[in-house]
Amino acid sequence: MLDEFKTFIARGNVLDLAVGVIIGAAFGTITKSLTDDVIMPVIGAIFGGFDFTSYFVRLGPVPEGYAGSLTDYTALKAAGVPLFGYGAFVTVVINFLILAFIVFLLVRSVNRMLARMEKEKAEGTARPAAEAAEVVLLREIRDELKNRPAPEAATIRPTSL
Template sequence: MLKDFRTFIARGNVLDLAVGVIIGGAFATITKSLTDDIIMPVVGAIFGGFDFSSYFVKLGPVPATYAGNPDSYAQLKAAGVPLFGYGEFVTVVINFLILAFIVFLLVRAVNRVIAAAEREKAAGVAEPAADPAEVVLLREIRDELKNRPVAGTTPPSI
């Protein structure tokens, strides 16, 4: 069983998938930072606030024992207050769209490189041009001279 597992792991597809997941996780972190730290502050400034992800609507009462900030989405959520966090949802959707667009650009670039390589390969596989008549004639003369007996020797037997 261990041998089968080792064979399974050693396959290229499994290793490619593992690399893809690791790079995807790191790439998602970069995209999240791009969204949270660069894009959403600009969007928040356009819509009247700097922290767009903190836009929410309270769906239930705040507990009487709650001592935190009544305008803090994170604190109210941690206290168990039912909230409709539309700002966080919009942030996640924008993050997804950015990630999907960047992946689209990467796939498009890879497809172009592969297509160019295939075109180059197809052009390189083309049949070589026919030899000129002079070259063919010279080869025939060479081959005929090889088969002629040299003076003073016996001809080869067939």
């Protein structure tokens, strides 16, 4: 069973998938930071300086003894207040759209590169390879020899003895 597991793990597809998941997780973190730290503040500034995560609806009561702000989504959520956080959802949707667009650009670039490589490969097989200089020279010599007039045949005369 251990040998089968080693064979399974050693397959290229499984390793590629593992690398893809790890890179995807790291890329997701980068995209989340891009959304939360760069894009959303700019959008907030454009639309009057608000933070999308501050848009929510309380669905239940605030626990007694809660001393935080009633407009702080994170603090209310940590206190166990049921919330309908549509602002946080908007942030996640924007994060997804950015990630999907970046993946689209990557796939588009790879497809164009593969198409270019296929085109070059097809053109390369259609054209004959350039001949070596020696072959061209030998062909010219042969053609020149064919075009020369044939020398007169030497006649052998019998001699008397």
